[in-house]
Amino acid sequence: MTAKRMDSAAVFTLRIRIALGGVCIFLASLFIAGALTIPFLFESPSILYKFGIEKTFLRSGKVLGVTAAALVCFQVLLVSRLKFLDRIFSLNRIVTFHRMNGIAIAFLALVHPILIIAADNFTIFPFVKRYWPEFLGLGVLIFSLVITATANWRLMFNFAYDKWLRFHRLGTLVAIALMIIHILFVSETFKSDHPRTLVFVSAGIILMLISRLWYRRFFPGKRRFVVSNVKPAGKDAYSVDVRPHGGQILDHIPGQFAFITPVSANVPKEEHPFTISSTPSRPDALQFVIRSLGDWTSKINRLKTGETMFIDGPYGLFSHMVSSENEHIIMIAGGIGITPMLSMLRYMADVDDPRRILLIWSNKTKEHIVFPEEFRNLKHRLQNFHIIHVITRASGDENEIGRLDQTRLETLLKGWRRKSNVFICCPFEMMKEMTRAVKKIGFSSARVYKEEFKL
Ligand SMILES: Cc1cc2nc3c(=O)[nH]c(=O)nc-3n(C[C@H](O)[C@H](O)[C@H](O)COP(=O)(O)OP(=O)(O)OC[C@H]3O[C@@H](n4cnc5c(N)ncnc54)[C@H](O)[C@@H]3O)c2cc1C
The missing domain is CATH 3.40.50.80 (Nucleotide-binding domain of ferredoxin-NADP reductase (FNR) module)
Structure with missing residues (x-):
């Protein structure tokens, strides 16, 4: 069999990655800068009646709130598994940005109401109907803090990964929906045309990204593979070979990984990331070598030949093909x-x-x-x-x-x-x-x- 050589155009060179990464960071900064101008350009009446330090507190509180909301848009973008972003930054790094961004959002969201009530000498809003958007905001804040804490200290809460992931995805969706309602009703600022349009456009983009993720989960299309071999590969490790089910094999570079989801009678239908250990020079099958280290991986030997496997990938930039050529x-x-x-x-x-x-x-x-x-x-x-x-x-x-x-x-x-x-x-x-x-x-x-x- 003749080995297939990869086309070097399959990867962006370091220079192209730096240039495209710079453009992405510039566009993101522009979006945040644009959002920051809102509390200045579209002042709400509440700011007009404040002076001195109180005005500064109120405006800063609003600026932090708007910044937190702008960062939430990136949160969804970062976990949307966009191939283009993966080729520039690598998915592993993007997930790290997502985690750091989450902490930044929680911090800004926490300081935002403190500054707003500081503008009124820390007078707490009375618990009456007309302040429902403020209390909704408080609920979103508490929920966001829970989401951030469980994401960063999952093990302290004894949360199994798969249960945590379900809670995180659903919880985030609910928190974003409530946050949008809070923004639209809490301040006069978002009753004016441009800020309101910006909220609707951002909400539309978030909805599109989330729908894309759900669609890919339920309609795997070309990502359907069939298990062709499962065999032991060293202590507590198994190799799993898969072949495409009608469609094409994944076009990957050596060292990349993919998310695999088995549809099996004996292995739970969960999505887990694994390196593609086979080589793209032999594109007839993909191989994963899996060590049984936890709940799910300890069941991998129960996978049977002929069972279906959904594969989402390839992702990552850990490859000799991405590094400088010809070096040892x-x-x-x-x-x-x-x-x-x-x-x-x-x-x-x-x-x-x-x-x-x-x-x-x-x-x-x-x-x-x-x-x-x-x-x-x-x-x-x-x-x-x-x-x-x-x-x-x-x-x-x-x-x-x-x-x-x-x-x-x-x-x-x-x-x-x-x-x-x-x-x-x-x-x-x-x-x-x-x-x-x-x-x-x-x-x-x-x-x-x-x-x-x-x-
Ligand atoms: C890029 C990448 C490549 C990998 N390649 C390989 C490989 O080639 N061979 C191999 O044996 N292992 C590989 N792993 C590790 C493998 O994904 C985990 O060991 C496996 O998901 C653990 O699942 P578990 O339920 O058996 O273990 P658990 O004990 O439940 O989890 C152990 C840890 O694995 C992570 N994890 C668990 N479930 C998931 C999930 N659904 N999605 C993401 N992370 C999860 C969590 O950090 C968790 O704390 C790779 C992981 C990554 C991120």
Whole structure:
């Protein structure tokens, strides 16, 4: 079988990403700046009767409220899985923006009513009918704080991921709808033409983005695949192969990931992200290597050949094809963090990549190494490929027989060019230690690429 070579146009170069990223950030800033002008250009009568510090409090409170509402529009955009944004920023980074933006919204929403009541000497509105938009706003604020707290400290609330995700999606939808009603009725400002139109246009865009997400969930169309093989791949790990159901295979680059949703008699129909460990140079099937680490992944071995799988992707920019061309490659993987490296190595072997490549792979025991035979073969297929295994526990007992730290890494990386591209994919603590170590050893931060298996 002849290997398919990827077209380099499939990825944006770093320069194009920086330019397009700059344009996106500029447009977002313009939108926020436009929203900020509203309390100045369309003053409500309540501001006209205030003077001095009270006026400043009232106006600042309104400005913060409008800014929080403008940021809510981005919140939805950021989780809309727009391919264009993924190709510029990568979905993992976008989800991090989403989390930070959520915290900013909660903070602004909290300070906004405090400043507004400060303008009236902290006199609380009487609990009467005419102040219903204010009390609705208070409800939205409390609900938003709950949504933000459970999103950032989910484990403290003992919230299982799938239940939390359902609560988060539905809760956000309700909070946004109530927030729009609050904005439209709380102030005279939003009774004037332009601000009101802006609210309706923004609400329309939010509704379109949410409908698109729901539509994609319920009408998978070309994203329907069929499970063609499920087999063990090392301790507690299984490989799952899928083939397209009539449609086309995903056009991905090595190292990217996708969201998979099985429709199976034995595995819950939940959506989970996994790296596509197969190579795009062999486009007849996709493979995922899944380690059973939790509730859902421990059932993956129950998947049966012939069952349906919906696949949404590809996403992410963790790939040697996105980094600077022709530089040496150093890969540091922890456990199942090998999957993006596996896809890249398979691709590089298929296209006879002549680069020097070093893989340092840490596993708990030898039994945790997935596809050991294939990695031995890769050493023969790739002329300049070196692999170093680090085993942290001896099989059978818990004696530590090796650990990756800065000193060990420094020894292993002797003779490797400091401008090599470094790819790191491993659990959080190891990621922190490895990133710090490679930078201290002298590798350039701009050439260190990281992927954490967490969104
Ligand atoms: C980009 C990316 C690539 C990944 N690639 C691989 C891979 O190749 N092989 C592999 O074995 N694992 C991979 N993972 C990890 C895998 O997605 C999780 O281990 C799996 O979703 C855990 O599900 P669980 O219910 O079994 O575990 P749980 O114990 O319920 O969850 C463990 C953690 O996984 C995350 N998680 C759980 N459910 C979801 C979900 N539905 N969507 C998103 N995150 C969730 C949460 O942070 C949670 O705290 C990848 C993750 C990401 C983000």
